[in-house]
Amino acid sequence: MSTIERPPRADAARNRERLLDAARELFAKHGDEVGMEEIAAHAGVGVGTLYRRFPTKNALLNEIAREHFANFIPMAEEAERMEDPYAAMVWLLRRMCETTEGDVGFQMAMLGAKGCDWQGIEEAKAPVGEIVGRIIERGARSGALRPDLTADDFPILACSLAATIYFHPGGGDWRRHLELMLGGLRGPAATPTA
Amino acid sequence: MSTIERPPRADAARNRERLLDAARELFAKHGDEVGMEEIAAHAGVGVGTLYRRFPTKNALLNEIAREHFANFIPMAEEAERMEDPYAAMVWLLRRMCETTEGDVGFQMAMLGAKGCDWQGIEEAKAPVGEIVGRIIERGARSGALRPDLTADDFPILACSLAATIYFHPGGGDWRRHLELMLGGLRGPAATPTA
DNA sequence: ACCTGAACACCGTTCAAGT
DNA sequence: ACCTGAACACCGTTCAAGT
Numbered sequence: 405m406s407t408i409e410r411p412p413r414a415d416a417a418r419n420r421e422r423l424l425d426a427a428r429e430l431f432a433k434h435g436d437e438v439g440m441e442e443i444a445a446h447a448g449v450g451v452g453t454l455y456r457r458f459p460t461k462n463a464l465l466n467e468i469a470r471e472h473f474a475n476f477i478p479m480a481e482e483a484e485r486m487e488d489p490y491a492a493m494v495w496l497l498r499r500m501c502e503t504t505e506g507d508v509g510f511q512m513a514m515l516g517a518k519g520c521d522w523q524g525i526e527e528a529k530a531p532v533g534e535i536v537g538r539i540i541e542r543g544a545r546s547g548a549l550r551p552d553l554t555a556d557d558f559p560i561l562a563c564s565l566a567a568t569i570y571f572h573p574g575g576g577d578w579r580r581h582l583e584l585m586l587g588g589l590r591g592p593a594a595t596p597t598a
Numbered sequence: 599m600s601t602i603e604r605p606p607r608a609d610a611a612r613n614r615e616r617l618l619d620a621a622r623e624l625f626a627k628h629g630d631e632v633g634m635e636e637i638a639a640h641a642g643v644g645v646g647t648l649y650r651r652f653p654t655k656n657a658l659l660n661e662i663a664r665e666h667f668a669n670f671i672p673m674a675e676e677a678e679r680m681e682d683p684y685a686a687m688v689w690l691l692r693r694m695c696e697t698t699e700g701d702v703g704f705q706m707a708m709l710g711a712k713g714c715d716w717q718g719i720e721e722a723k724a725p726v727g728e729i730v731g732r733i734i735e736r737g738a739r740s741g742a743l744r745p746d747l748t749a750d751d752f753p754i755l756a757c758s759l760a761a762t763i764y765f766h767p768g769g770g771d772w773r774r775h776l777e778l779m780l781g782g783l784r785g786p787a788a789t790p791t792a
Numbered sequence: 793a794c795c796t797g798a799a800c801a802c803c804g805t806t807c808a809a810g811t
Numbered sequence: 812a813c814c815t816g817a818a819c820a821c822c823g824t825t826c827a828a829g830t
Contacts, residue, residue: 412793413793439822450795451823452794456794550778559766563765567760568754580754584751584779584783589782607812609813610814634803645806646813
């Protein structure tokens, strides 16, 4: 029983795009506090239509979080191309924070905020995790990074930075947090520059 | 117009204690997910009584969070008595984490969780902040801690540890996080022992 | 097929009625 | 004074009726 994929009706496809656009914008600004009614209205459709495309508010959050994590992949790849693994971590972590800073919904995704169900998000995080794992391994071996640093440490660090961004917004506290964190990641043979 | 403080009726006082007990227990286990109805039932009173004592769910969270922060004061005092400021920070941060680990509601208070209004909690945090400020100042000067470390850094660090406890529970990830953090706090003249 | 919005469920909060 | 629980408001979700 082969299931033939039918292209969706034109208006349906358009509505889906509009809903994602509205959700992206409103989640970015207000996190998960926005109501579904509000998102639907902002997209110019009824709530029923929203629920037809996304079975739950959480599914919508997931969809958009996945997009964001995918955006991290090229950043991680660029970091991996740098010779010094310490410099690569400095650059990547800062870049991730800067990206996360303007989007409350994504901050929640990075935290894995309770109350939401981020099931299925692991697959979106995995590629970045693998790339970073290679950077860390290389740095730990060369002495550019703390010798016992592991790929498993990365989620902890990323989440903790996200926490500062989310819970201490505005004042740029995450830059200070990153600075202190980097002092702890640095290995005995890290390049003296920043 | 002097307002004479009347002692509350015996049953009222008892109800208040029961409500706080119930809230302490249920917030610890489930965070702010517990319903007000549930707390009232657990205390053996009606919801109306709960709202008579605490005008809002948030007021109840605040009350209990204040208690918790007060418990940190003697810990901070004990830390201050240690000669080595680095050892003091190691001990105090670990102690705070261990205390926080078993209480979801308090984890939220440490984070300053969004959606709740932690107004008025600053006064409860302040005494600990002052003590820690003195430890940090002493350590930064002596070289036991990072020379540029400030009292203002403490809330960032504490919040970020709380984030790990809250968002990565169970596996003891906060111990690893603390270890990495301490590597960054350590000064050039820190005692070599742990 | 898809769209809509009134209706339902859930939980924080209020208030009229009781002691 | 204080206690109670039914009633209200709000928001996520469902579903009968319409195109």
